[in-house]
Amino acid sequence: MSKQITIGPFHPELEESVYFKLEADENRVVTKVNVINGFIHRGMESLVTKKNFMQNLILTERVCSLCSNNHPFTYVLAAEKIAGVQIPLRAEALRVVADEVKRTASDLFNLSMLTHLAHEHDLMKDTLNTRELMQDLKESIWGNRMDMSVNQLTGVKYDLNDETVKTILDTATKVEERVLKLREDYNNSTSFKDKTVGVGVLPHKDALEIGVTGPVARGSGINNDVRVKAPYSLYAIRPELQPKVTLFEEGDVFARAMARFGDILEALRILKDVVSNLPDGKTYLEKRPHIPAGEAVVRTEAPRGELIYYLKTDGSQKPVRMRWKVPTFTNWEALKVMILGDKVDNVTMILNSIDPCISCTER
Amino acid sequence: MSTPPVKLFRINTGSCNGCDVEFVATAFVDKFQISSMNVELVENVEESNLLVITGPLTSKSESFLKKYISKLKKPYAVVGVGTCSISCGIFRDSYSINGPIDKFIDVNVNVAGCPPRPESIAEGIAKGIKVLELKSEGEETPQKIEQILIGFEAPKKFRGRMSLNETICTACRTCETVCPSTAIKITKTQNGFIHNIWHNSCCYCGNCAFFCPTGAIYSTNNFDTVKLQNEKFSDLNTGIINLSTCSSCGESYMPPSSGLLGKAYIHNNLKKLNKSICSKCRKEENFKRMYA
Amino acid sequence: MSIEEFNNAIKNKIPSGYELKEDQDSYGNSQAWITIREKKYALVVANAIKAFKGRCVVATAYKEQNSHVVIYHFDIDGVIINLQLKTNDSTIYSITPILKSADWAEREIREMYSVEPVGHPSNDRLFLDYGLAKGVLNEYISLSKMQMGVSDTDILWSKVKKEVKL
Incomplete structure (x- = not known):
């Protein structure tokens, strides 16, 4: 006898609103998955064409607060490509600093949610408190815990000095120590492993076919990190910064969590390297460029994977068309593979393991 | 202590998830003092008497929000978290936005911010609890509730409530042009201009301050953005620029x-x-x- | 894979011809822009992408006078191939049966621009609420807001201005 089960759209275990309609057998094993999306669809692709290039620096940031640095970052890269401007080296470095700070905080948040849903209260508290170190860092240097407001056309809005560089280095070192300890704790917790190993498996073959990216891909043995495959910004100028990606073959919830630990540790390495070797120079070009008519496709690696922007302009102050694809847009389809045949009680945890960013996906 | 805990239920009506992420931090990080309140997160909206609502209310969320509201039992209190929930903020005037939420439910406390600091969210919840207590005793919501949680500070660089130095503002309208959420309006009067910043539409991004050619508009680190509903439209910074x-x-x-x-x-x-x-x-x- | 190799793979399979442009960003990443004259040859390109083990990243559409321009963005091991085509009758040939990764991208074009991907395996709406007519992005300002004649911003600010104390 199959049973209908619904989860959502508003539910404490769902960070963002989504509606699951599942069917399960008598052992509470999921036999059919139907997901209803669109609760976070805000019509942003229409909004961006009604706002000017300056306003869009912020509107793109509000696509999603977890990858809130990558959206304006990729958007300005596209605008700069159309305008044909080369930004100062120091600005490239400062963009990467902000990006790796966000990546660390975002991945730590995902891990805290994972342990929360796995009912591992102590691990959750530890992870969340480690994230707080990054949150305090962001607030003290950039003025907000989530939205850093870093990017602008031709550069960045902030600068670092000896004091703030030291703050970043100190925090990064502290976080690194705690993350190494956390990774050990995750590995040593048999109850956590019982709940996550072999759960929500995405086989390598399906991962390829669906085209997943980011830690989800790395958890299934695929490396398509944009920073390595098509390096941009400082990752292209200083190739030694490119992350040494950690790959796992298992494709389960645990493997994806471990892939994120790998990402965090690399992010901290990159962060420390960049702030210790900050190039001198300006943080932006004094002359603001005119954005001529043109089109560009640009991509970066967000905390969840590949983020791609298409921008079309006509020489006016507003974009004619802007479209973006976020990692979750493709990773979402993988959910059906992961959930099918698994327990109903694991559904929210499996959902969390792709680190879904629904606000990014539905715009 | 035998008073039953306040039962909190959170509804995300289409936020960028910033407020929801910070809500989690507020709920589980000890320093934000939620643990000192008698609150419990519940799974069913039917049991709840304190609603925390985020987001600008997308059209798809509307019918579900109404359905959830109809299940509530009185008395209950509603806390809107984030600028979107108060005025739809940066997403206002999109085809897919039907908010703000106070079109459909009586909101008691508003927490502006994009996203608000967990300190502010905690304060909002504290004020929500206060309103709920008064309601349970059959009393009206007061016009003002003083700050409840104490001991919170913001770093110097925190982008809080915007302010204007009228003496160096030339009403050039740069801030109005770069503001992504129409939080600034400059109006011509007979002997000058009036410059208004509406904190409940502001997304605290600092774009105006960054692009201001004279440095007249600036962000303070004041994060006192938790207000009662009756202050929704009057939470303003007004500057008079005389000719x-x-x-x-x-x-x-x-x-x-x-x-x-x-x-x-x-x-x-x-x-x-x-x-x-x-x-x-x-x-x-x-x-x-x-x-x- | 180089762009030249990809070009060789499709060269003799598109009788009505296509244009190929290559662009390179300041960091040295190359991209191909392929514009086909007849929309049905999108299937040929999709098959070639599949043969190279590539994926559909996303697709964009926009309105141009009375037609729609659709651009597919593919990736083959780090190289982006953009495929551009035009449709005058609001239909395109769905490539989802060939490349599963195009599924959501095509469904979104359907609901945002009312352009039908013929042969797409799914008919369900993706994000757009059924309360809204499909093709919302075809209009510059959405119809529902226009009928009201006044924006939410105007309504809210008129209330704010009543509270201004001088």
């Missing part, structure tokens, strides 16, 4: 700000410049000086 009277011709004119003059007259001694005359008279004066 000056030209000492030469008597016409009204907008005096140039020292910031702009510094940029325009790099090689000249600014002190020698007669600032009390309008640009037309200055042109004439310069012409006479050079050619007469």
Whole structure:
């Protein structure tokens, strides 16, 4: 006898609103998955064409607060490509600093949610408190815990000095120590492993076919990190910064969590390297460029994977068309593979393991 | 203590997830003092008496929100978290946005911010609990509730409530142009301009301050953004920018700000410049000086 | 894979021809822009992408006078191939049966621009609420807001202005 089960759209275990309609057998094993999306669809692709290039620096940031640095970052890269401007080296470095700070905080948040849903209260508290170190860092240097407001056309809005560089280095070192300890704790917790190993498996073959990216891909043995495959910004100028990606073959919830630990540790390495070797120079070009008519496709690696922007302009102050694809847009389809045949009680945890960013996906 | 805990249920009506992420931090990080309140997160909206709502209310969320509201049992209190929930903020006027939420439910406490600090979210919840207590005793919601949680500070660089230095603002409208969420309006009056910043539409991004050519608009680290619903439209920063009277011709004119003059007259001694005359008279004066 | 190799793979399979442009960003990443004259040859390109083990990243559409331009963005091991085509009758040939990764991208074009991907395996709406007519992005300003004649911003600010104390 199959049973209908619904989860959502508003539910404490769902960070963002989504509606699951599942069917399960008598052992509470999921036999059919139907997901209803669109609760976070805000019509942003229409909004961006009604706002000017300056306003869009912020509107793109509000696509999603977890990858809130990558959206304006990729958007300005596209605008700069159309305008044909080369930004100062120091600005490239400062963009990467902000990006790796966000990546660390975002991945730590995902891990805290994972342990929360796995009912591992102590691990959750530890992870969340480690994230707080990054949150305090962001607030003290950039003025907000989530939205850093870093990017602008031709550069960045902030600068670092000896004091703030030291703050970043100190925090990064502290976080690194705690993350190494956390990774050990995750590995040593048999109850956590019982709940996550072999759960929500995405086989390598399906991962390829669906085209997943980011830690989800790395958890299934695929490396398509944009920073390595098509390096941009400082990752292209200083190739030694490119992350040494950690790959796992298992494709389960645990493997994806471990892939994120790998990402965090690399992010901290990159962060420390960049702030210790900050190039001198300006943080932006004094002359603001005119954005001529043109089109560009640009991509970066967000905390969840590949983020791609298409921008079309006509020489006016507003974009004619802007479209973006976020990692979750493709990773979402993988959910059906992961959930099918698994327990109903694991559904929210499996959902969390792709680190879904629904606000990014539905715009 | 035998009072039953307040039962909290969170509804995300289409937020960018910033408020929801920070809600999690508020709920589980000890320093934000939620643990000192008698609150419990519940799974069913039917059991709850404190609603925390985030987001600008997308059209798809509307019918579900209404359905959830109909299941609530009185008395209950509603806390709107984030600028979107109060005024739809940056997403206002999109085809897919049907909010703000107070079109469909009586909101009691608003927490502005984009996203608000966990300290503010905690304060919002504390005030929500206060409103709920009063309601349970059959009392009306007061006009004002004083700050409940104490001991919170913000770093110097925190982007909090915006403010305006009227004396150096020239009403050039740069801030109005770059503001992504229409939180700034400059209106012409008979003897100058009125500059309004509506904190409940502001997304605290600092774009205006960054692009302001004179440094007149700036962010303070004041994060006192938790207000009752009756203060929704009056939570404003109003600046009055007066025109000056030209000492030469008597016409009204907008005096140039020292910031702009510094940029325009790099090689000249600014002190020698007669600032009390309008640009037309200055042109004439310069012409006479050079050619007469 | 190089762009030249990809070009060789499709060269003799598109009788009505196509244009190929290559662009390179300041960091040295190359991209191909392929514009086909007849929309049905999108299937040929999709098959070639599949043969190279590539994926559909996303697709964009926009309105141009009375037609729609659709651009597919593919990736083959780090190289982006953009495929551009035009449709005058609001239909395109769905490539989802060939490349599963195009599924959501095509469904979104359907609901945002009312352009039908013929042969797409799914008919369900993706994000757009059924309360809204499909093709919302075809209009510059959405119809529902226009009928009201006044924006939410105006309504809210008129209330704010009543509270201004001088």
